[in-house]
Amino acid sequence: MKVKVISRILEANDRIAEENRKIFKSHGIFVINLMSAPGAGKTSLVERTIEKLDDLRVGVIEGDIAGTDDAERINRLNVPVVQINTGGACHLDANMINEVLKEMPLNDLDILIIENVGNLVCPAEFNVGEDMKVMILSITEGHDKPLKYPLMFRESSALLLNKIDLLPHLDIDLERTKRDALTLNPSLTIFEVSCKTGTGIETWAQWLRGQR
C-alpha cells in the first residue's frame, strides 16, 4: 500500500517539475539541484560558486526542515535568495519550488541553484525541474557511500568530493569511492574540492560554465 502511495506522489511531482522546467527555459535560466548528506558543505559550495561566477546573475533557493541560517549566509553575498522550510519533509519537491518561484526575479537570473534538504536518500527521487543534479560527498563520510546510497550517485551529473583538506587525517579509500561512484554512473564528473581552502573550486566553476 505504501509503495502505491509513493508512486502517485512521484507522478504528481513530475507533472509540476515539467511546469517548472518550462518556466526556467522561457527565462533562459540554468538550474542546478544541489544535494548531499547533512553537513557535507552545500551552502559553502554555493558561496564559493557565487564568488567564482561573479559575471553571471545567480539566484538561490534554500531548502531546510527548519531555520534560515543558510539563506542568511547567501543573503550576505547580495544574491536573491528564498528559504523554504519544509516542516517535516526530508526533501524538496516540485510543488515547493513552484510555490516560491514568484518570489524570485526570474527575468534577472542566469543560474538558479536549489540547495536541497541535507539527506542522501529522498531528494534524489524528486525532480524539481532542474537541468542537472549535483551531489557533494564530504570525504569524512567514508568510502562506502556510493554502494549504500546508489540512487543519488546515479542521478547526479557531477560529484564533488569536499573537505579534501582533511584527507591526511582520515582512513578513507578515495580511489575506491571514485571507482564505485563511476561504476554506478559512468558519466559522472568528479571533482576534489575544499570549500574551506578553495582547492578545486576554480575547476568546478569552469566546468559549470561549460555545462550552461
Place this chain on the structure above:
Amino acid sequence: MKVKVISRILEANDRIAEENRKIFKSHGIFVINLMSAPGAGKTSLVERTIEKLDDLRVGVIEGDIAGTDDAERINRLNVPVVQINTGGACHLDANMINEVLKEMPLNDLDILIIENVGNLVCPAEFNVGEDMKVMILSITEGHDKPLKYPLMFRESSALLLNKIDLLPHLDIDLERTKRDALTLNPSLTIFEVSCKTGTGIETWAQWLRGQR
C-alpha cells in the same frame, strides 16, 4: 493530501511498534534505535559498544537502502546480525523490524541494537518499538545541525559527538552545538567520543549499562 497519507502511515506504524515492544519486553531485551546522518559512525559505534559490553549478549539489526557491508562488519564480531535492505525507503519502520524478528535468537539476547538508515530526518519519525533512541553527530557536519534537524535531537535520549579526534582540524563551535541540542532537549545526555581512537567509549558503555 500528502500529509494525510503520512499520518495514516504513522498510526499504522505505531500499532506495530507496540507489538514489537511487547515482544522485546517478554524476552527481557533492551532495544536501542541508533540514528545519524550517513557516515557519522553508527557501525563503528556498534562495533566499539559490542567490544565493551562483552559480558552481555548483543544482537544487531542493520538497516540500509542497499548493501550488506555493515552486517558483514558486525558478523566478524560473532554477534547475531540481520541486514534489512529497504530498497528505496530512507528509514526503518516498525513493520520491517517485525518481519526480521523471527531471524533473531530472541531468547539469547540482552541488548538489541537497531542501526537505522543514515538520514537525519525520517528515522526520527518512526518508532520501531525501541526503549530509547540514540543519535550520533559527526563533528565534521558542523554546529548548525541541532537547529536544522530538531526532531532527532528532541527524540533521542543520548547524543554522541563522534570523530572528536578531528577537532583540531575543524572550525566547529562544539559548545554551541551542545547548547543548541540541550535547548531542544534538556534531558539529552551528551558524550564526546572517537570510534577511531576509542576516546569516550568506556563512558558511553557505562552509561548504557546503567540505562538497561
